Amino acid sequence: MPIEPKDLAPVLAAYPDRPWVGTVGSHSALDVADGAAQEGFSTLVLGQRGRDAVYRQYYRAHRGPNGELQRGCVDEVWSYPRFSDLAAPAEQERMRAHGVLLVPNRALSSYLPLPTIEEELRVPIVGSRRLLRIEERTERENYYTLLARAGIPIPAAVPSPDAIDGLSIVKLPHAQKRLERGFFTVASAAEYREKSARLLADGVIRPDDLAGARIERYVLGPVFNFNYFFSPLVPRADGLELLGVDERRESSLDGLVRLPAAQQLEMDAAARLPEYTVVGHGTLTVRESILEEVFRLGERFVEAARAWAPPGIVGPFCLQTCIDRDGHLTVFDVAARIGGGTNIHLALGHPYGNALWRSPMSTGRRLALEIRRAVDEDRLSEIVT
Ligand SMILES: Nc1ncnc2c1ncn2[C@@H]1O[C@H](COP(=O)(O)OP(=O)(O)O)[C@@H](O)[C@H]1O
Ligand SMILES: [Mg+2]
CATH class of the missing domain: 3.40.50.20 (Rossmann fold)
Structure with missing residues (x-):
């Protein structure tokens, strides 16, 4: 139960x-x-x-x-x-x-x-116990279904390998490092067959994971991870906050892009295929004209999550996005809890959080403030699940 x-x-x-x-x-x-x-x-x-x-x-x-x-x-x-x-x-x-x-x-x-x-x-x-499950891509109902219901743009799903007709990303776990990614990109059905066979042979991915992998269109654009906070303790119009924005450093992808093409070509084929293991984070801001959409999508997510699994989002959450050349966001991943990149503003605070709170506001501090407020107002039951 x-x-x-x-x-x-x-x-x-x-x-x-x-x-x-x-x-x-x-x-x-x-x-x-x-x-x-x-x-x-x-x-x-x-x-x-x-x-x-x-x-x-x-x-x-x-x-x-x-x-x-x-x-x-x-x-x-x-x-x-x-x-x-x-x-x-x-x-x-x-x-x-x-x-x-x-x-x-x-x-x-x-x-x-x-x-x-x-x-x-x-x-x-302190957060959304029931929403943790939406991160599992292999669940029938997962964050993609929730985002679609919220009207938030997601990468188009490619229904089968044969339907691949443009740059796509195949999402599945790594064969040995089970918590890491065995992701790879392909641009055609033929490339899918060739690359997946190589990765299977090299022991990077497993056949059963490949059979259940999600294939989606690759969204071209820089990655921005938006770290939001939602408070159920204040009037709804004040509930959503943007604290900060992070980006991930992924190995070996970020190592490869730091090499000139000539050096990349000297590497053997296996080493040239990037892996996507997160090893660190950097901080970003976005163009101000994009912020409007950042808040709009955050609001939609909060509403959809509440309908999905009441009370919905409580506290920090993260929408991981690519921004295209028209400045529009596509959300490719979600954390319905504190994101992995919030250490970027440990103690110093996040730029957007500081602008709102008039003092250094990291995600950790924001969480603690919420707990303090709930304790002071005898409303702890409203922020825990
Ligand atoms: N549809 C996509 N288009 C472009 N890049 C993507 C797409 N989906 C994922 N990525 C890249 O792969 C990385 C990991 O993807 P993500 O879905 O966040 O996996 P995980 O659930 O393991 O965190 C992202 O940081 C991003 O760089
Ligand atoms: Mg992610």
Whole structure:
């Protein structure tokens, strides 16, 4: 049975006035912890042994006699043999006893099975528990269906390899690095056959993934990832905020484009095929005449998500877009939670968020402000699912 508000009400009722802010230790955990610490919360990172030194050692919070932060931002790290162990009943109980509000990130939804998050994790999530599933491209109903329903432009789907008649991208997982991408581009059915055969033979992709892959038209244009925030605590007209815009650095794609063509041609065929593993982020702004459309699409997404899975979006979300030569956006991916690129403005704030809030507003800080407001107004139940 999916976890419902009535299951969380007694949990919230027992929470302290200053709940802890917790998140899974990867992805955007530093941004969340930094923002929460800045707003006066204690912070918890749920880590996996062997990959928790950043939080446990390098960003560990040092507090003075009155609890004031002197260094770092992570008060406690609870580490497990595997991330998924954090959902064990005893660990959940420990989180509830602490008064932990969990901020969902991609590490949570990648390392824990979705049914566990939806049906077993009885810890309040600041965000949209039910919307995490829309990111799974193999689901019958996924973010593409939601975007289409919202009237948001998406890349045209190519129904089968034989229908490929222009530059297209084939989206499937990497064969060995299961959480990474085995994406490739093709411009014709013949190229699809040739390239997919090569990638299968090289062990980069798997036949079963290829059979279920999404093929869509390649949208030519720069990539902009819009990091929004939606607050259900304010009048609807004030609910949607744009905080900042990031772009991804992907390996080996970004390595390849830094090489002159002559050097690319010297590489063997396999090395010339780019991989799309995100390894870092940069910050961007958009031309102001495009902002109108950025807000329009954000509003549509908020409305469609609310109809899809009430209460819909709560807090941060990210629309990943390409902008074409007419300045129009096509959304090729969605995060119905904090995006992976928000560390670009850790502590400094996002340009658009700062312009709105008149002070440095990172995504992590914005989340913490929302929690603080909900606590102060006794409305925590409106921002958790
Ligand atoms: N339709 C498309 N047209 C052009 N580039 C695309 C398209 N879809 C994805 N990409 C590129 O591939 C990258 C990863 O795609 P995305 O759909 O975000 O995958 P993931 O779900 O793994 O994040 C994007 O950052 C973008 O550079
Ligand atoms: Mg993406």
